[in-house]
Amino acid sequence: MSAKKTLNIGMIGYGFMGRAHSNAWRKVSNFFDVRYRPVLKAACARDEAKVKAFADIWGYESVETDWRKLVERRDIDAVDVCVPNDLHMDIAVAAARSGKMLLCEKPLARSTAEGVAMCEAVEKAGVLNTVWYRYRRVPAVTLAKNLVAEGRLGRIFHYRANFLQDWTSSPDLPQGGTGLWRLDVRAAGSGVTGDLLAHCIDTALWINGPISCVAAMTETFVKERKHNLTGRIEPVGIDDACAFLARFANGSLAIFEPTRYARGHKALYTFEINGERASIFWDLHDLHRLRYFDHRDESVVRGWRNIHVSDGDQPYMSRWWVPGLQIGYEHSFVHQAADFLEAAARGESAAPTFRDALETTKVCDAVLASAASRAWVDVR
Numbered sequence: 001m002s003a004k005k006t007l008n009i010g011m012i013g014y015g016f017m018g019r020a021h022s023n024a025w026r027k028v029s030n031f032f033d034v035r036y037r038p039v040l041k042a043a044c045a046r047d048e049a050k051v052k053a054f055a056d057i058w059g060y061e062s063v064e065t066d067w068r069k070l071v072e073r074r075d076i077d078a079v080d081v082c083v084p085n086d087l088h089m090d091i092a093v094a095a096a097r098s099g100k101m102l103l104c105e106k107p108l109a110r111s112t113a114e115g116v117a118m119c120e121a122v123e124k125a126g127v128l129n130t131v132w133y134r135y136r137r138v139p140a141v142t143l144a145k146n147l148v149a150e151g152r153l154g155r156i157f158h159y160r161a162n163f164l165q166d167w168t169s170s171p172d173l174p175q176g177g178t179g180l181w182r183l184d185v186r187a188a189g190s191g192v193t194g195d196l197l198a199h200c201i202d203t204a205l206w207i208n209g210p211i212s213c214v215a216a217m218t219e220t221f222v223k224e225r226k227h228n229l230t231g232r233i234e235p236v237g238i239d240d241a242c243a244f245l246a247r248f249a250n251g252s253l254a255i256f257e258p259t260r261y262a263r264g265h266k267a268l269y270t271f272e273i274n275g276e277r278a279s280i281f282w283d284l285h286d287l288h289r290l291r292y293f294d295h296r297d298e299s300v301v302r303g304w305r306n307i308h309v310s311d312g313d314q315p316y317m318s319r320w321w322v323p324g325l326q327i328g329y330e331h332s333f334v335h336q337a338a339d340f341l342e343a344a345a346r347g348e349s350a351a352p353t354f355r356d357a358l359e360t361t362k363v364c365d366a367v368l369a370s371a372a373s374r375a376w377v378d379v380r
């Protein structure tokens with residue numbers, strides 16, 4: 001019998017993230033030497049037949065159809081929030097009051113005000129928490145962070161990030177309901193800003209420190225769409241695309257562009273950082289590689305290195321296969337689950353905590369405020 005302590009997981013939502021997280025919970029103890037063993041105790045969603053089918057596939061022991069019941073259950077230790085953004089605050093606050101650890105999907109909240117309430121709830125209750133900004137745990141991105149932290153790039157001059165998709169370009173696409181709640185401002189809070197940009201901002205703050213001010217523009221290209229839940233044509237309240245300039249506290253300049261109207265791009269998240277000595281570039285479509293240019297190399301062989309991040313010396317990779325064999329998208333979720341479980345065994349929250357993730361929400365709010373006012377806005 002395993003000597004490990006168990007941690008009973010209550011999963012809310014069985015969509016895209018419900019599946020990605022369930023996969024991570026199932027794999028994590030097989031690959032990481034974590035002191036807590038997660039147990040898939042209960043899955044929750046409103047449709048009983050569908051949540052039972054989900055529970056059967058992934059091995060959850062039981063189901064609930066009301067998240068309020070799930071967060072009250074005494075046999076649940078940690079609540080994993082994989083539902084649309086408008087439910088994050090209510091679930092997190094209730095679960096914290098019930099003494100549950102919290103793993104919340106990103107963005108933390110629809111607004112800074114909601115995020116503050118969530119931070120206060122987990123801090124008052126003293127419950128461990130994390131937010132699934134798990135691009136930090138793609139090994140090539142973690143390596144990028146390490147290279148910057150070691151000072152290899154020297155002083156940073158530029159940070160440049162894009163997150164390009166094209167799936168909402170058609171005006172025939174409805175808003176509302178599974179997956180499409182992202183187009184409904186009541187459920188999502190904002191459009192590409194809270195969705196795609198939030199990822200870019202979390203990575204940027206983690207690697208390059210705080211952003212002090214932003215100058216943004218946003219656009220809603222399709223102004224009305226049929227709403228799946230009401231059946232009516234309704235105004236579209238989200239930002240379809242966004243572009244902005246930013247200044248980091250360390251003096252570097254940045255440019256960000258998230259959009260769902262870049263025809264031909266499905267999920268092109270890229271970032272490039274230029275420092276006085278070196279530069280790095282990362283691309284989600286090639287996520288196991290990091291491009292690195294070091295100006296200190298001998299000039300005859302100087303050029304962009306294309307690092308295949310698969311060696312045991314590189315972040316997280318000693319837990320997987322052998323050097324040369326790469327991993328993929330789903331592994332970053334396994335890494336976050338592993339880091340959460342290890343931090344929990346030490347009695348600590350895993351980064352980014354709710355409080356860390358609130359910084360990203362503040363930048364997103366500043367971006368929307370700047371776009372509305374057509375002026376530079378300080379991040380408070």
Ligand SMILES: NC(=O)c1ccc[n+]([C@@H]2O[C@H](COP(=O)([O-])OP(=O)(O)OC[C@H]3O[C@@H](n4cnc5c(N)ncnc54)[C@H](O)[C@@H]3O)[C@@H](O)[C@H]2O)c1
Pocket residue numbers: 012013014015016017018044045046067081082083084085087105106107132133134177178179180181195
């Ligand atoms: N970290 C990432 O890379 C990443 C990627 C995608 C989505 N997300 C985030 O994950 C969250 C969920 O997104 P998704 O893509 O899985 O959405 P989805 O539409 O695929 O799934 C949402 C799920 O929530 C369930 N749900 C809705 N209302 C509910 C309620 N009242 N009670 C219980 N269940 C309810 C739905 O049945 C569905 O199973 C969002 O906050 C999103 O921003 C994060």
